[in-house]
Amino acid sequence: LDLSGQINGQQFEHLFLNASGVHCQSTTELDDLLNHPAVGGIVTKSATLEKRDGNPAPRYYELADGSINSMGLPNFGYDYYIDYVKQSHAKPTILSVAGLSAADDVQLLHQIQASDYAGLTELNLSCPNVIGKPQMAYDYAGTEALLKEIFAFFKKPLGVKLPPYFDLVHFDQIAAVLNQFPLTHVNTINSVGNGLWVDVASESVVIKPKGGFGGLGGRMVLLTALANVRALRQRLNDSIKIIGTGGVKTGADVFAHILCGAELVSVGTQLQVEGLSVYDRLTTELSRIMADKGYHSLSDFRGKLKTI
Numbered sequence: 490l491d492l493s494g495q496i497n498g499q500q501f502e503h504l505f506l507n508a509s510g511v512h513c514q515s516t517t518e519l520d521d522l523l524n525h526p527a528v529g530g531i532v533t534k535s536a537t538l539e540k541r542d543g544n545p546a547p548r549y550y551e552l553a554d555g556s557i558n559s560m561g562l563p564n565f566g567y568d569y570y571i572d573y574v575k576q577s578h579a580k581p582t583i584l585s586v587a588g589l590s591a592a593d594d595v596q597l598l599h600q601i602q603a604s605d606y607a608g609l610t611e612l613n614l615s616c617p618n619v620i621g622k623p624q625m626a627y628d629y630a631g632t633e634a635l636l637k638e639i640f641a642f643f644k645k646p647l648g649v650k651l652p653p654y655f656d657l658v659h660f661d662q663i664a665a666v667l668n669q670f671p672l673t674h675v676n677t678i679n680s681v682g683n684g685l686w687v688d689v690a691s692e693s694v695v696i697k698p699k700g701g702f703g704g705l706g707g708r709m710v711l712l713t714a715l716a717n718v719r720a721l722r723q724r725l726n727d728s729i730k731i732i733g734t735g736g737v738k739t740g741a742d743v744f745a746h747i748l749c750g751a752e753l754v755s756v757g758t759q760l761q762v763e764g765l766s767v768y769d770r771l772t773t774e775l776s777r778i779m780a781d782k783g784y785h786s787l788s789d790f791r792g793k794l795k796t797i
C-alpha cells in the first residue's frame with residue numbers, strides 16, 4: 490500500500506506526523522519520532538525567539554474523550570530547534586515557529602531565511618496578536634499584512650498552522666488571504682480555543698493557567714477538524730497542501746481526514762495518551778480499511794468525499 494504524501498516536493502513516505510506540541514519539545518523526543526517506522530515526518534514544538542518555561546502546572550489534562558491544555562509555549566528556543574532541523578535527517582522535518590507578536594514572527598523568519606536550513610517551516614498563526622485583538626489567524630487583515638511582509642523576504646518553503654474556524658464566511662475570508670501567497674501547506678486544526686472543563690466532585694477547573702480555560706484536542710474535536718480540512722480544501726489553491734490535524738483516534742478517522750483532502754495526517758492527543766505505538770495501530774487500521782475497499786494508495790480516495 491502506498492501511504493505517502495508530498496509537500497513542496499518533499500516526499501513523506503508515510504502520512505503520519507506528530508501534532509506540534511506533542512512529543513516534540515526535546516531532541517530526544519524528536520529522534521524517537523523520526524526513528525519510528527510508522528512516522529513519516531516530524532513537527533517541532535513551536536519555537537519562540539527565546540527559551541520559555543511556559544505556564545505553571547497543571548497545564549494539560551486528559552479527559553475521557555480528549556484533552557485540554559494551556560501550556561504557554563514552553564520550548565527550548567529558536568536556536569535549539571534550528572540546530573536540530575539543520576542536521577540531516579532520514580525523513581522530512583517541519584520547523585514550527587510562534588512569535589509572541591507579529592514583530593517576533595518576522596524576526597524568527599528572518600533568522601530562518603539567513604540560516605542554511607532548507608526544510609519546511611510552519612508559522613503558528615494561533616500566536617498572540619496585539620493586546621485587544623484576537624489571535625492573529627482570527628484577524629484577517631492582520632494575517633494578510635503579516636504574510637505580505639514575510640513573503641517580501643522569505644524565499645524558503647513556508648506553511649501556516651491555523652486554529653479552527655466555525656463560520657463559512659470565515660473559511661472564505663481566511664482562504665482569500667492565504668490564496669494570495671505561495672504557501673506550501675496549511676496545517677489545520679490547532680486546538681479548539683478556550684474550552685473549559687469543570688470537575689464536579691471538586692467543583693473546580695482542572696488546569697491552572699487562564700482560570701482553567703484551554704485549547705481542546707482529541708476525539709471531541711474530530712468533526713471540527715474534518716470540517717476545516719474539507720472547507721479549506723474546497724477553497725485553497727491546489728498548490729497549497731493540507732496537513733490534517735485534530736481528533737484522530739482510529740484508522741477510520743485517518744481515512745476521513747484523507748477523504749476530506751488531507752495530504753498528511755498528524756496525531757496529537759492520542760499520541761500523548763497511547764505513545765508511539767499509536768502509529769502502528771493507526772497504520773494497521775487504515776491499511777485494513779483501504780484493503781477492504783480495494784484502494785492501493787491514498788491518492789485513490791484523497792479529497793473524494795461524497796455529498797448526498
Ligand SMILES: CC(C)(C)CCc1c(C(=O)O)[nH]c(=O)[nH]c1=O
Pocket residue numbers: 510535558559560561562563587613615616617679680704
Ligand atoms: C496558544 C499559544 C500559547 C499562543 C500557542 C502555542 C500553543 C499551545 C500552548 O503552548 O499553550 N497549545 C496549543 O494547543 N496550541 C498552540 O498553538
